[in-house]
Amino acid sequence: MTIWLWVRRWAHQQFNQLNGRNLLMTLVIYVGLSWILLELAGEQDLTHSASRFIYYLVVTASTVGYGDFSPQTIAGQWVVSLFVIPGGLGLFAIGIGRLATVFISYWKSSLLGKRRINVENHILVLGWNHQRTLHLIKMLQHEERTRRHIVLCVRPEMENPLPGEIDFVRVVSFTDTASMDRAGIGSASCIIIDNEEDDVTLAAALYCASRNPQAHLLAYFHDETLSDLLKSHCPNAECIPSVAVEMLAKAAVDPGSSGLHHELLSTHHGMTQYAVRFPANGVSTPISQLFTLFKAEHDATLIGIDRGDGIELNPALDLEVTPGTNIFYIADERIDQFNWPD
Structure with missing residues (x-):
């Protein structure tokens, strides 16, 4: 009884410390002992080819059991029954469990924000x-x-x-x-x-x-x-x-203003405010020409510009838009391609 308790305690300790390195060593020992025992039992048909031997161990340990290869001797059957199958089942279950733990830990670390993000221009x-x-x-x-x-x-x-x-x-x-x-x-x-x-x-x-x-x-x-x-x-x-207070005050004086502001900011429906930069290699163009271009070709309304000195809302029609100017407009969707004046 004392020996049995010692064996149980030793086995429990080893399994608790069964990290990746120990698991690999255990697998190597299992494969080596299986080959030696089957060879001694006269199962040369299973051991003479490395690929056939590994195939037989995998099929047996995973409980698939195709039946195309099996021990032919009495000793070989005892070896498979008492060592190959129990040992293979245990290692197979532990290996699958470790793989599942690794994948779950990886997924959980991403869900909890503990993993490094490999992105750019985000x-x-x-x-x-x-x-x-x-x-x-x-x-x-x-x-x-x-x-x-x-x-x-x-x-x-x-x-x-x-x-x-x-x-x-x-x-x-x-x-x-x-x-x-x-x-x-x-x-x-x-x-x-x-x-x-x-x-x-x-x-x-x-x-x-x-x-x-x-x-x-x-x-x-x-x-x-x-x-x-x-x-x-x-x-x-x-x-x-x-701007919550400003919106309240504006809506009180001009009813409906809050809805207008919400419509201009919302990207899900209705007309929304967008911005586009005038090409740096373009030529200076008056607001009147750009205003007509926006409305005629894109059904958009130019509402302001920023030439580097602050935003100018409702700019004068004769005002020149210089290269690099930021242009603000209202449209149903963002416009990806403009036909800028030459």
């Missing part, structure tokens, strides 16, 4: 505001239409809210270098920062600007004074202030 969203963030991602998906990957980077303990649709990374801090590298901060083409706390947004924006100064940086602030502070340090950053 949109990186920093922050989690529940339904507002989900609505933002849905709008980005509609706009991008698979042109750029969307990566959501959050701090709270949560799972990917849209598995299979977006990439997901969970970080300890938006200023932690190792964590942010997993989100591909250095290769992102656009970084959107939206957090419940403005101080976290400001710190994240300053960090992102230092790590990836070429990215289009957008930051949403509740307090407009922090927008000015960020602009003073990062002139290229685009700060999005809260």
Whole structure:
């Protein structure tokens, strides 16, 4: 009884420590002992060919049992019954279990945001505001239409809210270098920062600007004074202030304004505001010519331009649009190809 307890304790300890290396060594020992025992039992028909021997072990261990090869001697049958089948079944089950564990761990790490994201030229969203963030991602998906990957980077303990649709990374801090590298901060083409706390947004924006100064940086602030502070340090950053109060006041004075603003911002239906850059190699063109071109060829309305000195809404018809000017227009869908004047 003492020997049996010792054997059980030893076996339990070995199986608990059965890592990949030990499993491989156990498999090699099993294959070697199986060949030796079958050879001693006179089963040369199973052991004379390496491919036939391995085929027989796999078929036996996996319980498929085609029956095309089997032991012919009494000793060989005992070897197969007492060693080859039990040992093969155990190793086969352990191997399948380990493979399943690896795949589940890989899938779970992706779902929990613990895996490094291998993407480039992507949109990186920093922050989690529940339904507002989900609505933002849905709008980005509609706009991008698979042109750029969307990566959501959050701090709270949560799972990917849209598995299979977006990439997901969970970080300890938006200023932690190792964590942010997993989100591909250095290769992102656009970084959107939206957090419940403005101080976290400001710190994240300053960090992102230092790590990836070429990215289009957008930051949403509740307090407009922090927008000015960020602009003073990062002139290229685009700060999005809260306009809820302004929309309330405008709707109170001009009824229906809130619906108009929502229509201009929504990408799912109706007319929406878009932007396009006038070609850098183009020639200066008056607003009147571009206004007619937009309306006649694309059923779009030119509403403003930005020549580098700020947005000019409802520009005069004789105003010249210079190369590189950002043009804002309203259309049912984004226009991918314009026939610019020569």
